[in-house]
Amino acid sequence: MTNSATRPRVPTFADIRADVDAIVGAINYATMTTVDAKGRPRARVLIPVWETGTEEPTGWLATYRTPVKEAHIAGNPHVTFSYWSPAQNTVAFDTVAAWTEDPDERAHVWELYRHGSPPGAGYNPAGFWRGPDDPQFQVLRLTPWRVQVLRGRDLVNGVPARIWRRPLQGD
Template identity: 35%
Template sequence: MNELSTTAPAFVEMAHRIVWATAATVSSTGQPRSRIVHPIWEWDGSELVGWFGTFPGSPKTDDLAHESRLSLTYWSPEHDTCTADCDSRWVESSEGRHAVWDRFLNGPEPVGFDPTLIPGWTDPDAPGFAVLELRPTWLRVFPGTMLLSGTGDVLTWRQSQ
């Protein structure tokens, strides 16, 4: 296993370059579900945290009420992949929702975007805008060159128990 200080920056670089991730959750009946999400990540040198906006009342809301863990995987046509298994929590405070809104609005290209492009997301306090915070417990960064030529480094990190 690699250290978080090695894996997290490589994860953020790849995730932000790819932008869109497949998020997998499990329903209360054990049914797996996946969907595409647009997270943004911050690495401060010691902690990695991610967020994405969503609609309250979506199927993932019920899934995460049952099981708060989810897995996100990014894939590019060059076969670069990175995965984050995460604990999650809803950001309830207006201050927290405003901070995440601003992260997206002022985020670096190509991951930054204007949230008002999403119908119902008129501002950070809009009833149709909810925010999920992500705290990784396991990371993997797998460059496509490993598949194509056997070169590159696969990085993994697991949170200490």
């Protein structure tokens, strides 16, 4: 068994981008996990969108600002999004989440959802909200610090997951 210290770290996000986009676009739904003030996890299934065409990915979550979600993120902004398919294709985004009130970002996220980012992901947000200025339309900016991708075909051949990490001070 391979431990995290021996998993291949890729030098750039571009090294895993094609697999991330393909898996996320095919699955669409992710399990979002937060933790409460006592360290207890809470999972829910949602649909984030991702901008992956840059050196470092950025994620967005159009959501309702529920009291539980708001309290968890206020107490610990580290949030994980996990994708899994029956073919054993997986992607995990470890992120730092922050609410945004910026009207330009909210309009941008609205369009990302409408057009799918990556292709295949997203949905028409008009089914839930009146528009990007609807007060119920809330947006979380997701800044990934670690992304792990594993294809089922690699798993069965003993090839470990590939991991990208955002360069952090002190790394």
